[in-house]
Amino acid sequence: MKVKSFMWLVLAVCLPGLIVSCGKKQAGDASQAGAGAAGAYKTMTVERSDKEFTRTYSATIRGRQDVSVMPQVSGTLTQVSVTEGQTVRRGQTLFVIDQVPYQAALNQARAAVGTAEASLATARLTYESKQTLYDQKVISDYELQTAKNALKTAEAAVAQARAAEVNARNNLSYTTVKSPADGVVGTLPYRQGSLVGPSMQTPLTTVSDNSQMYVYFSINENELLALGREYGSTAEALKKFPPVRLVLSDGSEYPDSGRVESVSGVIDPATGTVSLRAEFPNAGRLLHSGATGNIVMPSVYRDCIVIPQAATVQMQDKTLVYKVVDGKAVSTLITVSPLSDGQEYVVLSGLEAGDVIIAEGAGLIREGTQVQ
Numbered sequence: 001m002k003v004k005s006f007m008w009l010v011l012a013v014c015l016p017g018l019i020v021s022c023g024k025k026q027a028g029d030a031s032q033a034g035a036g037a038a039g040a041y042k043t044m045t046v047e048r049s050d051k052e053f054t055r056t057y058s059a060t061i062r063g064r065q066d067v068s069v070m071p072q073v074s075g076t077l078t079q080v081s082v083t084e085g086q087t088v089r090r091g092q093t094l095f096v097i098d099q100v101p102y103q104a105a106l107n108q109a110r111a112a113v114g115t116a117e118a119s120l121a122t123a124r125l126t127y128e129s130k131q132t133l134y135d136q137k138v139i140s141d142y143e144l145q146t147a148k149n150a151l152k153t154a155e156a157a158v159a160q161a162r163a164a165e166v167n168a169r170n171n172l173s174y175t176t177v178k179s180p181a182d183g184v185v186g187t188l189p190y191r192q193g194s195l196v197g198p199s200m201q202t203p204l205t206t207v208s209d210n211s212q213m214y215v216y217f218s219i220n221e222n223e224l225l226a227l228g229r230e231y232g233s234t235a236e237a238l239k240k241f242p243p244v245r246l247v248l249s250d251g252s253e254y255p256d257s258g259r260v261e262s263v264s265g266v267i268d269p270a271t272g273t274v275s276l277r278a279e280f281p282n283a284g285r286l287l288h289s290g291a292t293g294n295i296v297m298p299s300v301y302r303d304c305i306v307i308p309q310a311a312t313v314q315m316q317d318k319t320l321v322y323k324v325v326d327g328k329a330v331s332t333l334i335t336v337s338p339l340s341d342g343q344e345y346v347v348l349s350g351l352e353a354g355d356v357i358i359a360e361g362a363g364l365i366r367e368g369t370q371v372q
Contacts, residue, residue, distance in 0.1 A: 051346060061290070102168070
């Protein structure tokens with residue numbers, strides 16, 4: 001019993017010292033770990049330079065002019081004068097519709113004009129004769145007015161017959177369907193012998209003007225506002241905007257650059273985007289209406305500060321970086337351009353050339369952290 005009491009006495013005396021010793025060891029280890037973490041942070045010195053960001057947007061390619069060719073009269077196709085993919089000129093004959101009934105209608109209209117003109121000549125002679133008899137007081141005013149009205153009726157009949165002749169001549173001309181523009185012929189769903197007419201849903205073909213191609217793409221509202229601020233206005237942006245590139249559906253880049261020439265004046269409320277149109281030359285006919293691709297659009301900043309996105313911390317709608325001041329991390333609020341490439345930011349305010357910031361792992365830093 002005395003031995004056990006002596007052992008408990010020894011433990012009671014030594015235990016506080018052991019605890020203090022362990023606590024010092026742990027604190028020393030933690031201090032060493034903290035010092036090691038501080039030395040692991042990568043820093044960078046902010047400098048000014050030029051920066052070009054490129055952004056990619058899905059795009060749809062259209063011919064400068066895609067015209068659906070519809071017949072204006074009904075009838076049977078007697079001739080198909082072109083083939084699919086053929087290059088045609090404005091006014092070139094594409095199709096011929098059976099002309100026989102329309103030629104007969106024109107002949108009938110011409111005959112009606114001759115009959116009306118003969119009736120007019122008779123009515124004019126009658127009126128002149130009545131006028132002479134009226135001057136001699138042989139007939140009454142009623143008979144003279146009746147002859148005059150007959151003359152006017154004959155004149156109207158001639159005008160009506162001539163209008164019918166013009167209509168018949170136009171209908172005959174419509175049987176020859178001509179190209180409305182220079183371009184390339186699309187598909188030909190109808191063949192010789194098909195019955196066609198103005199009420200059909202599918203056009204005879206589509207003529208696409210592919211000498212110049214329109215490429216449509218959309219940007220969001222924030223990007224549109226940024227463009228306006230960068231260039232002063234949307235109109236100035238269109239004048240000064242750098243050339244854009246087109247990546248085709250197979251991943252290859254189109255050899256010629258294009259120019260953004262128009263911005264839609266309406267933002268789509270459903271998507272929050274606005275449509276832009278770029279024009280590309282197509283001398284080699286490589287681009288086709290209806291194809292898809294991607295627009296690569298550059299944004300050039302001159303004499304600006306660029307930092308990696310890994311150096312920033314997002315706090316709701318705020319963007320922070322950590323400057324290294326006297327060996328410690330100091331949080332700094334900055335403003336960045338909404339245009340980026342997903343890897344770097346252009347800093348509009350909050351940093352100056354020569355500032356040293358944490359370049360990586362900013363999200364792990366705390367205010368006042370020692371940085372070596």
